[in-house]
Amino acid sequence: MAETDTAALKPFSRPQMAARVAQDIPEGWYVNLGIGIPTAVADYVPLEREVIFHSENGVLGMGPAPEKDKIQPWLINAGKQYVTLRAGGSFCHHADSFAMIRGGHLDLCVLGAFQVAENGDIANWATSENDTAPAVGGAMDLAAGAKRLWVLMDHTTKDGTPKLVHHCSYPLTAVGAVKRVYTNLAVLDVTERGFVVIDMAPGLTFEALQARTEAKLHTAS
Amino acid sequence: MAETDTAALKPFSRPQMAARVAQDIPEGWYVNLGIGIPTAVADYVPLEREVIFHSENGVLGMGPAPEKDKIQPWLINAGKQYVTLRAGGSFCHHADSFAMIRGGHLDLCVLGAFQVAENGDIANWATSENDTAPAVGGAMDLAAGAKRLWVLMDHTTKDGTPKLVHHCSYPLTAVGAVKRVYTNLAVLDVTERGFVVIDMAPGLTFEALQARTEAKLHTAS
């Protein structure tokens, strides 16, 4: 892998990545944020820009995490963290909650992923076909059901293996579902041509990004 | 048709028919009463015997008709009559209401019918294949979905044509669904043998009943 430009490279930090996703969510969207890094996106959407966050366990209109002395013990999200409910929020049962997801009513879902392929395939629930007891949760429902699926993940694994690939080698979560990927190095749209780079971390060249990516990258023009 | 015994024959009246059905409904059953004669059955179930009446339009736990000055304009049954709600009653939407019906949660449905066949087929929604705009409502859902379907109807048409038949000539509502028939002349179970007479109107002989019935009748023994 080309490391010639790493001196100048300033990868996006986790907060920067989350903030960047948040910035792209318009007021009024119904959004489900996956467990892990995506959950942090909510912290960067100002409350006055009304974005309505959904959680699989029947919570619509989640607000920020509660202060420790204001925890509501019956109010958790799908990651089993305590959350709050905004004025205008509501509760429903699991079949109704997934009707929102599977019926195409969510404007956006943001998930983490192990791999995203250039055709929009996503693998985010198991790292091996032999995983004895992989946990899928609601990922397949979200990936297949939301109007838009964005992925928020590191550009490569810790050992430098690319996560934007020609074909996913891990078990798939959904086929052709991903519309955009936010990594610590770039923002990419998934198009009919494949991955189109729409933003890069400071100090990164297109060539250096390509060197860290298995799939072929395209420019926006 | 044999009319030799009509001098002594005392057909069951409408109120007697409804009361007879009511008497056979045990406490705790969830029951849907079809539009028309069956609706009157509720009047003969004493309130202290708690039978929970369901209406297709999302009303569970109906009570008696309101006095005129106590009408609740938002509270009607499937026949679009004003009803009341008992303590313990509840409202739901149409899909949930029909989930109760179609999911097999009703202990009993009582419908009127044009014809019932000896295999339990019921025809109750159209009297001709050429009926231009027949109205089926919830009859097919109820007939196919309730745990038990009882029919409450006259034994023959006004001109004496039998309504308990070998095969229904009118368009079917459901196949093999009827478990019991209450007529103005008799009460009959629908069994693997066909119609089994379990009660008859005063003054009626088995032979006279058979003479008014197209299907073959059987005795209970």
Next chain:
Amino acid sequence: MINKIVQTMADAMAGIKDGSTVLIGGFGAVGQPNALIDGLIEQGATNLTVACNNAGVGHVGLARLMELGRVARIICSFPRSSDPVVFETLYRAGKIALEIVPQGTLAERMRAAGAGVPAFFTATGVGTKMAVGKEHREIDGRTYILEKSLPGDVALVEAWEADRWGNLTFKEAGRNFNPVMAMAGTLTIVQTQHVRALGEINPDHVVTPGIFVDRVVHVPYGDPSGF
């Protein structure tokens, strides 16, 4: 700030296209969005497919829409009513198509559309003329037919309460088809008796969450009357 509440009927009806499938809530007069139906009459869209429980009464509302020649097809369970003269006249003249659907299948087909289920098996209608031409399958010893979902381009819904996020409650038997159609409509338009401040409706008591609602118009007409 999200505000789904619109101030005029014209705003509520904006963009409804010719050829749309329109789901209309209500059961009898209870929970029937009469003001929205009048708004649709005024708005002008034609060649409509209408799904609702009944096929109109007298010469008002849905019957009027049909009488104006704007409804090409009606999908319902009970075309009869206390005064179905408009529908029957058009139907006999071959000027309106009719699809009769068992009431529960009608509700379930719309719920399926809202829940991302394109088709499902049901026992309702097996062995009847409703099953003719439909796929049959035996599952665990019982025969079922396959029914397709019924999505709406537009849903017209009546609610009891609504807030600016579009959360809804319904009053008693006024609930009926309304929440199901709200789920199934791409553009769900609501007339509400009462507008509530955001947060005023208890979150445990919301029946239709705002995610299923696009526009709300305040129509405090009072109690339904006549069927």
Next chain:
Amino acid sequence: MINKIVQTMADAMAGIKDGSTVLIGGFGAVGQPNALIDGLIEQGATNLTVACNNAGVGHVGLARLMELGRVARIICSFPRSSDPVVFETLYRAGKIALEIVPQGTLAERMRAAGAGVPAFFTATGVGTKMAVGKEHREIDGRTYILEKSLPGDVALVEAWEADRWGNLTFKEAGRNFNPVMAMAGTLTIVQTQHVRALGEINPDHVVTPGIFVDRVVHVPYGDPSGF
């Protein structure tokens, strides 16, 4: 007088047979019917199939039931938990069968069982290992797979309020799978935090009507804690 409220856990659990499919509500610790699970442990039924979202935590509740060798098969979306040691040990030893189901498909399969739908098409899982061996069909240009309903012989449910007819409400995120499982269970057993007089629960606010409930036992344990 209908009275679904039973006085002892033994009465609540009476008649649960070996080999039953048991649906267990809750999501994490919230809305999880812990007292009923303990009641089932005490009751003794074995060779069970359990459907729930997770596969047990630590050595209590569902994990304890599994550890006692009473669960032959588990159907869930997320077998991992904060402390899944019992499940993982049994699973690796080949002593428990696992069926992983996407969470929405799990909910919809139970809702279908409750609503008389034996099978339905869904887009969830298409192109994944969840689709292997399942019927595929293209409907209106999209590919779907056929999923079967998931009925329970028994459903164990936690409610916030209940009355003697079995009407239920739930508290906040404690609702989760509970109303869906109540519909899907042939024998639905409820533990409730509060018992209300008949009529005390507003009929517009009932979430699970009593028609889906067979037995209620009063377990006012307070707030959930720990996941």
